[in-house]
Structures are given as structure tokens and as C-alpha cells.
Amino acid sequence: MTQDLTRRRLLQVGAASASALALGRSAVPSWAQTSPIVKPLPPEWFIPLSTNAEMRWDTAAGLPYTIPNERFFVRNHTSTPIIDPRTYRLQVFGSGLRRPEGISLSLRDLQRLPSRTIFSAIECAGNGRSFFASQQGTPATGTQWKLGAIGVARWRGVPLRAVLEHAGVTRRAVDVMPEGLDAEVATNGHVRRPLPIGKALDDVLLAYEMNGAPLPPDHGAPVRVVVPGWIGIASIKWVGRIEVSDQPLFSAWNTTQYTLDGVPITQQVVKSAFELPFGAELQAGRRHVLTGRSWSGRAPIKRVEISTGGRYEPAQLHGPNLPNTWVRWRHVSKPRATGAVELRARATDWRGNTQPDTVAFNPNGYLFGAVVRHPVTIA
Numbered sequence: 277m278t279q280d281l282t283r284r285r286l287l288q289v290g291a292a293s294a295s296a297l298a299l300g301r302s303a304v305p306s307w308a309q310t311s312p313i314v315k316p317l318p319p320e321w322f323i324p325l326s327t328n329a330e331m332r333w334d335t336a337a338g339l340p341y342t343i344p345n346e347r348f349f350v351r352n353h354t355s356t357p358i359i360d361p362r363t364y365r366l367q368v369f370g371s372g373l374r375r376p377e378g379i380s381l382s383l384r385d386l387q388r389l390p391s392r393t394i395f396s397a398i399e400c401a402g403n404g405r406s407f408f409a410s411q412q413g414t415p416a417t418g419t420q421w422k423l424g425a426i427g428v429a430r431w432r433g434v435p436l437r438a439v440l441e442h443a444g445v446t447r448r449a450v451d452v453m454p455e456g457l458d459a460e461v462a463t464n465g466h467v468r469r470p471l472p473i474g475k476a477l478d479d480v481l482l483a484y485e486m487n488g489a490p491l492p493p494d495h496g497a498p499v500r501v502v503v504p505g506w507i508g509i510a511s512i513k514w515v516g517r518i519e520v521s522d523q524p525l526f527s528a529w530n531t532t533q534y535t536l537d538g539v540p541i542t543q544q545v546v547k548s549a550f551e552l553p554f555g556a557e558l559q560a561g562r563r564h565v566l567t568g569r570s571w572s573g574r575a576p577i578k579r580v581e582i583s584t585g586g587r588y589e590p591a592q593l594h595g596p597n598l599p600n601t602w603v604r605w606r607h608v609s610k611p612r613a614t615g616a617v618e619l620r621a622r623a624t625d626w627r628g629n630t631q632p633d634t635v636a637f638n639p640n641g642y643l644f645g646a647v648v649r650h651p652v653t654i655a
């Protein structure tokens with residue numbers, strides 16, 4: 277941590293003195309900023325969690341289908357690096373290429389390849405982790421996210437497939453491992469995680485735009501990987517190297533972390549969230565429009581059911597419902613009895629995956645897909 281911050285300060289001092297020279301005045305001391313995240317994190321939008329920031333669902337009700345860049349959650353293993361897009365290079369190399377020494381591409385090179393635009397969620401494997409403790413009584417280690425370690429954006433970039441073909445990928449390739457340019461994580465080295473060649477050649481994007489703007493620093497500028505439907509760690513930010521191998525590849529992120537029973541986690545599970553504060557007060561006898569979103573990494577959402585204490589009733593889905601993203605819903609409720617109530621939202625996707633009442637514990641608290649009990653008071 278100390279090392280990251282030192283490195284970060286050095287990068288920023290460099291940038292600040294350059295701009296101070298350009299402007300002919302002294303810049304704000306760059307070392308005053310010690311946050312591992314560059315963008316502002318107003319408390320009404322975010323819950324700070326160490327090097328990460330969770331999106332607050334209770335202030336998300338007015339947001340569009342895609343989460344604006346300034347509101348998107350951030351998950352950093354260390355801290356956001358500032359990378360000069362003019363000197364940025366992407367190295368693609370390895371035994372799975374016709375010429376293993378590979379190729380080096382600039383941002384312009386990538387932007388000259390045919391682009392593609394997709395909608396995709398990024399969701400941390402640990403999203404909902406805190407509910408292992410609060411709902412099931414067994415705390416899991418790791419960042420204690422509620423449900424805000426997810427966002428949906430419109431990404432533009434070049435399909436990884438096009439870059440791999442350009443680099444001369446062969447039929448012997450089995451794994452493709454993108455690696456980040458952010459600081460090394462203790463003894464594990466740079467953040468990196470292999471993708472099986474099948475997924476790498478399918479729908480993976482090397483994105484340089486997020487919601488129509490150049491990728492922001494915190495979300496991987498100048499280029500990040502977007503792996504639709506898979507846990508967030510697959511979507512490597514600040515990608516600088518991609519190894520293409522004819523042998524299986526390993527890193528800490530597919531062996532000691534982000535596995536269940538030793539198997540690397542890939543797809544996300546079904547989840548739902550209300551756009552309402554925990555502990556909200558609803559007035560008895562009044563009509564309330566409960567809103568929220570549900571999502572699954574496996575298929576679009578087919579059905580969402582809401583319980584306000586009694587039996588489940590169908591919610592009304594509205595707006596886009598694209599694969600690998602989410603769907604918005606609303607449900608009108610007129611609570612009568614006063615007192616403490618637990619709201620529940622339970623979604624089912626088109627493959628029949630549904631949210632159970634409880635999920636099996638795992639020590640790192642991955643894939644908490646159980647129905648979240650959302651406490652409110654009827655007054």
C-alpha cells in the first residue's frame with residue numbers, strides 16, 4: 277500500500293510539475309491527494325471501502341439504464357495509475373501466436389481496427405459479500421460490499437478476437453491472459469487472469485470508450501478488457517500485456533483467489549436490488565412505487581417477484597433487457613399494517629436460474645445470489 281501510494285505520488289508530481297510549468301504558476305501540491313481513486317466520491321453517491329468505492333443503490337432511482345461514469349463503482353487492488361495515452365502500448369505475445377515475440381500496438385493502432393459497441397455490466401465476484409454475515413451469520417473475508425459493486429455501461433472498443441487474429445493466433449492457443457499496468461500486488465505481481473481461448477475469441481472487448489467518453493482513469497484508461505457475463509476480475513483494467521499461450525496459464529487470480537472448490541469462477545449469478553435506503557420509512561395506507569434492478573450473467577431476466585412481507589407478487593419490468601446487463605422494474609405497494617417489514621426481490625433469468633433464500637457459504641464470500649432482505653419501517 278505504502279509503495280503504491282509512493283509510486284502514485286511520483287507519477288502525480290511529474291504530471292503536476294509539467295502542468296505548473298505550462299500554466300506558469302504553482303500547482304496544487306499533488307501529494308495532497310492520497311486517494312487510490314482519482315474521481316470525486318461524494319458520500320451521497322458512494323460508500324468508500326478502502327481502495328474501492330461502492331455505488332449507493334439508495335440514490336440510484338433516477339439513473340438511466342447505463343450508470344454515468346462519475347457514478348460507476350470502483351474496485352482497485354492497489355490504486356488507479358495515470359497512463360499517458362500517447363506513449364501507451366499493448367504487447368500481445370506468447371507461444372499461442374505464429375510468431376511468439378508478438379506485436380506491439382499503440383492506442384491509435386487499436387482505434388484504427390474496426391470498432392464494436394456493446395452494453396455490459398461489470399460486477400465484482402464479491403458483490404453482496406456482507407450479507408453472508410448480516411443474513412446468514414457467517415462473515416466472509418474481503419471487501420464488505422452490499423449490492424453496489426455493479427454497474428452497466430456502453431463500451432466501445434475493438435473485439436479481442438480481432439486483435440488476436442491480427443497478432444497471428446494459432447489453433448494451439450488455449451489461454452489468453454491480459455495483465456494490468458497498475459502496481460504489483462504484494463508477491464502476486466501485476467493483476468492478471470487467464471481467459472480460455474473460447475471466451476477470448478467470443479464476445480470479449482478491448483474497450484477505449486465508456487458511455488461515449490474516453491475511458492476514465494479509474495475504469496482502466498486508456499484501454500480495459502470487458503468480459504460480458506463474467507465476474508469483474510476478468511475485465512482487466514489498464515491492460516498493457518496479453519499473453520497468448522499453448523499451455524494453461526495461472527496467476528493468483530485464478531488459483532488462490534476467485535475460485536470455488538479450486539475451480540476458477542466465470543459467470544455471475546442472479547441478483548436484485550431495491551433503489552431504496554435500508555431502514556426507509558414508508559407510510560401506511562399510502563401508495564408507494566418500489567423500484568429496482570435485477571441481473572444475471574447467464575441470461576436476461578425473465579421475471580422479478582416482490583414480497584413486502586407476505587407472498588410474492590410479480591413486478592413490472594420496463595426498458596431495455598439486454599444480455600449481460602440488467603433490467604429495471606417497479607412494483608406498486610400500499611402497505612397497511614405498521615411495523616418492521618422486510619422487502620424481498622427475487623429474480624429468475626431465461627435459463628431458469630433463480631434466487632434462493634440462502635446460499636452455501638464460501639470463505640471469500642463470492643457469488644452471494646440469495647434474496648436480500650431489505651428492512652423498512654411502515655409508519
Ligand SMILES: Nc1nc2c(c(=O)[nH]1)N[C@H]1C(S)=C(S)[C@@H](COP(=O)(O)O)O[C@H]1N2
Pocket residue numbers: 348349350351352353354398399400401455456457458467494495496507508509510511512513514515
Ligand atoms: N488491472 C486491474 N484490473 C482490474 C482490477 C484491478 O485492481 N487492476 N480490479 C478488477 C476487479 S476485482 C473488478 S470487480 C473490476 C472493477 O471494475 P471498475 O473499477 O471499472 O468498476 O475491475 C477488475 N480489473
Ligand SMILES: [Mo]
Pocket residue numbers: 351399400401402508509
Ligand atoms: Mo472484483
